[in-house]
Amino acid sequence: MRGKTNRFPGVTGWDVALAVVFLAVAALIWVLLLRPHTVASKAEIKLNGVLIGTYELSEDSEFTVTNGDHANTVVISDGEIYVKSANCPDQYCVKHAAVKHSGECIVCLPAKLVITVTGGEEGPVDAYTG
Amino acid sequence: MRTQAEKVAFCGVLTALAVILSYVESLIPINLGVPGIKPGFANIIAVFVLFSYGLGTAAVISGIRVVIVAALFGSPASALYALSGAAASLIVMALLKKAGRFSVYGTSMAGGVVHNAAQLLVAMLVTGTPLLVSYLPVLILAGMVTGIVIGIIAQLLISRLSGFVRRV
Numbered sequence: 001m002r003g004k005t006n007r008f009p010g011v012t013g014w015d016v017a018l019a020v021v022f023l024a025v026a027a028l029i030w031v032l033l034l035r036p037h038t039v040a041s042k043a044e045i046k047l048n049g050v051l052i053g054t055y056e057l058s059e060d061s062e063f064t065v066t067n068g069d070h071a072n073t074v075v076i077s078d079g080e081i082y083v084k085s086a087n088c089p090d091q092y093c094v095k096h097a098a099v100k101h102s103g104e105c106i107v108c109l110p111a112k113l114v115i116t117v118t119g120g121e122e123g124p125v126d127a128y129t130g
Numbered sequence: 131m132r133t134q135a136e137k138v139a140f141c142g143v144l145t146a147l148a149v150i151l152s153y154v155e156s157l158i159p160i161n162l163g164v165p166g167i168k169p170g171f172a173n174i175i176a177v178f179v180l181f182s183y184g185l186g187t188a189a190v191i192s193g194i195r196v197v198i199v200a201a202l203f204g205s206p207a208s209a210l211y212a213l214s215g216a217a218a219s220l221i222v223m224a225l226l227k228k229a230g231r232f233s234v235y236g237t238s239m240a241g242g243v244v245h246n247a248a249q250l251l252v253a254m255l256v257t258g259t260p261l262l263v264s265y266l267p268v269l270i271l272a273g274m275v276t277g278i279v280i281g282i283i284a285q286l287l288i289s290r291l292s293g294f295v296r297r298v
Contacts, residue, residue, distance in 0.1 A: 012233050012236065014231040014236060016236075018232065019274065026267040027267070029264075029267050029270075033263070050258075090208070103261065107262065109257065110208075114257045
């Protein structure tokens with residue numbers, strides 16, 4: 001930086017190229033994962049990456065999933081599923097909007113809880129969920 | 131050339147500033163529906179130190195900041211994410227800086243993107259959910275925006291404090 005007095009040294013062509021690459025990658029992933037918004041029929045609940053239960057979205061219910069000290073209260077209502085309350089510090093899972101479209105998910109990282117909604121019309125979802 | 135003690139003292143002030151910036155940020159509720167999007171004000175310090183003192187000093191300050199913030203306001207889990215994001219972004223920013231072809235803005239932009247991508251990768255590994263990759267496009271965009279803003283602020287600091295940094 002020695003000798004530079006300009007407060008806003010110019011943006012280089014390389015900066016712009018890098019921005020274009022990032023945008024292209026974002027667009028590519030977005031297009032690859034683009035899927036018709038089919039309404040899901042089931043919710044799969046995973047703890048530590050292991051499937052612990054599958055729930056029908058057509059049946060309203062409320063239950064609590066515990067993992068060690070972590071407890072997340074999950075509600076299924078009107079074909080949607082959401083986390084009503086959790087004792088994790090960040091509360092991202094509680095703030096997350098209710099999900100109902102196939103392939104959407106809610107994650108609680110501290111509790112290592114993943115709620116994925118699937119089923120309904122067959123979509124390209126299975127192609128990448130493996 | 132002044133003493134090493136002066137540099138240590140200045141870096142201590144910067145570390146404290148980074149901790150405070152993390153804390154202030156945690157007070158601002160941001161909910162865009164996608165977890166993990168936040169301004170990352172503390173990265174202003176990381177970018178400034180990287181360009182003023184180099185990777186080693188930046189790594190030490192960021193590492194101490196992450197540990198202190200996790201101990202005071204977070205959890206071991208939050209430390210894991212913060213550390214992976216900070217480490218990955220610092221390494222990439224150091225490489226871009228070394229390449230010598232990118233401005234502070236471009237370097238910081240890449241840092242923001244890599245920061246988010248690394249945290250998402252850790253989240254995918256921890257939860258065993260490859261599906262989380264669907265968050266990546268929006269996290270890339272968010273990382274670009276926050277990275278550029280942070281780069282602009284950091285560049286102002288670098289310009290205004292360059293005389294001070296050279297003396298210290």
